[in-house]
Amino acid sequence: MAIQWYPGHMTAARKKAAETMASTDVVIEVVxxxxxxxxTNPMVRELRLQRQRPCLKVLNKADLADPDVTQAWLTWYRRQDGMRAVALSCRKPGEVARLPALCRALAPHRADNTKPLRMMIMGIPNVGKSTLMNVLLRRKLAKVGDEPAVTRAQQTSQLDIANWLTDTPGLLWPKIEHASDGLMLAASNAVGRNAMLDEEVAGFLAAVLLARYPQALARRYALAAGALPALDAVAVIEGIARRRGLLLRGGLVDREKAARVLLQDYRDGLLGRISLETPATRSAMLQTSEAPAVAD
Structure with missing residues (x-):
């Protein structure tokens, strides 16, 4: 099942973002x-490159990600022209407070303070854009929630005399090209529930955990670590169901409920610090998807 989710309000939001980009100095892209x-929304990249706007890539929820993998991503992003990258958690106001200074370094034409630095927060739904804005403003202005697409309209606010900030609605793109991207987005609660099947997404997540973080499964669900190499994703979900007593009539396991348990535990960080992709796995995925088909 290919996961696609593009509510109607996102078309209007994209048009408004393109208009605001004309008067923006730096894009803060939250991922x-x-x-x-x-x-990373390819439309955001397209919009800012059309206007030749620099980007501060903010890797939010770094407290939930594998720190070694995050460092590899920071190195990868810092090799790109017109971009700086920083990893942080919006739960730590001290880390967020550094962002205006980082943005100002990307816009040297605003160094004389004759005009305020104009920053625009962009990104997909549910990555923490509104929380980031609230922390910077030190007050609750932008509405936040644990479901995607809470913010529906732009909001512009003055941080101080030298800095203005615009928060934008979360934007996905009309067609998610790579199936694994859709599954990662769904696992991380960036798409609406009506766009996915919990069991399919949890199966994808279980496969990633088996391959790269088997100890997280063993620790959280009391699964025998020695048995994990012989299990597949379905067996992991069934094991979770049995451990949690999620049973149907006749003693059959309730895979749907077990799938939701696994997904929620991942989203809440209860499995530990987990990264679903690395620069190496990303490169391998792109090479596979771009490889020409071989005729029989």
Whole structure:
């Protein structure tokens, strides 16, 4: 099942973002540190490059991501022209407070303070854009929630005499090209519930955990670590169901409920610091998807 989710309000939001980009100095693009490229909207890149705007890439939720993988992503992003990258958690106001200074370094034409630095926060739904704005403003202005697409309209506010900030609605793009990107976005709660099947998404997540973080499964669900190499994703979900007593009539396991348990535990960080993609896995995925088909 290919995951696609593009509510109607996003078309209007994209048009408004393109208009605001004309008067923006720096784009603050917020992504999920656990899946930085899967949560990077290609439309945001297109809009800012059309206007030749520099980008501060903010890898939010870094406290939930594998720190070694996050460092690899920071190195990867810092090699790109017109971009700086920083990893942080919006739960730590001291880390967020550094952003205006980082943005100002990307816009040297605003160094004389004759005009305020104009920053625009962009990104996909549910990566923490509104929380970031509230922390910077030190007051609750932007509405936040644990479901995607809470923010529906732009909001511009003055941080101080030298800095203005615009928060934009979360934007996805009309067609998610790579199936694994859709599954990572769904696992991380960046798409609406009506766009996915919990069991399919949880199966994808279980496969990633089996391959890269089997100890997280063993620790959280009391699964025998020695048995994990012989299990597949379905067996993991069934094991979670049995451990949690999620049973149907006749003693059959309730895979749907177990899938929701796994997804929520991942989203809440209860599995530990997990990254769903690395620069290496991203490169391998792109090479596979771009490889020409071989005729029989």
């Amino acid at each position: 999920d540190a656990r899946l930085p490229e899967a949560s």
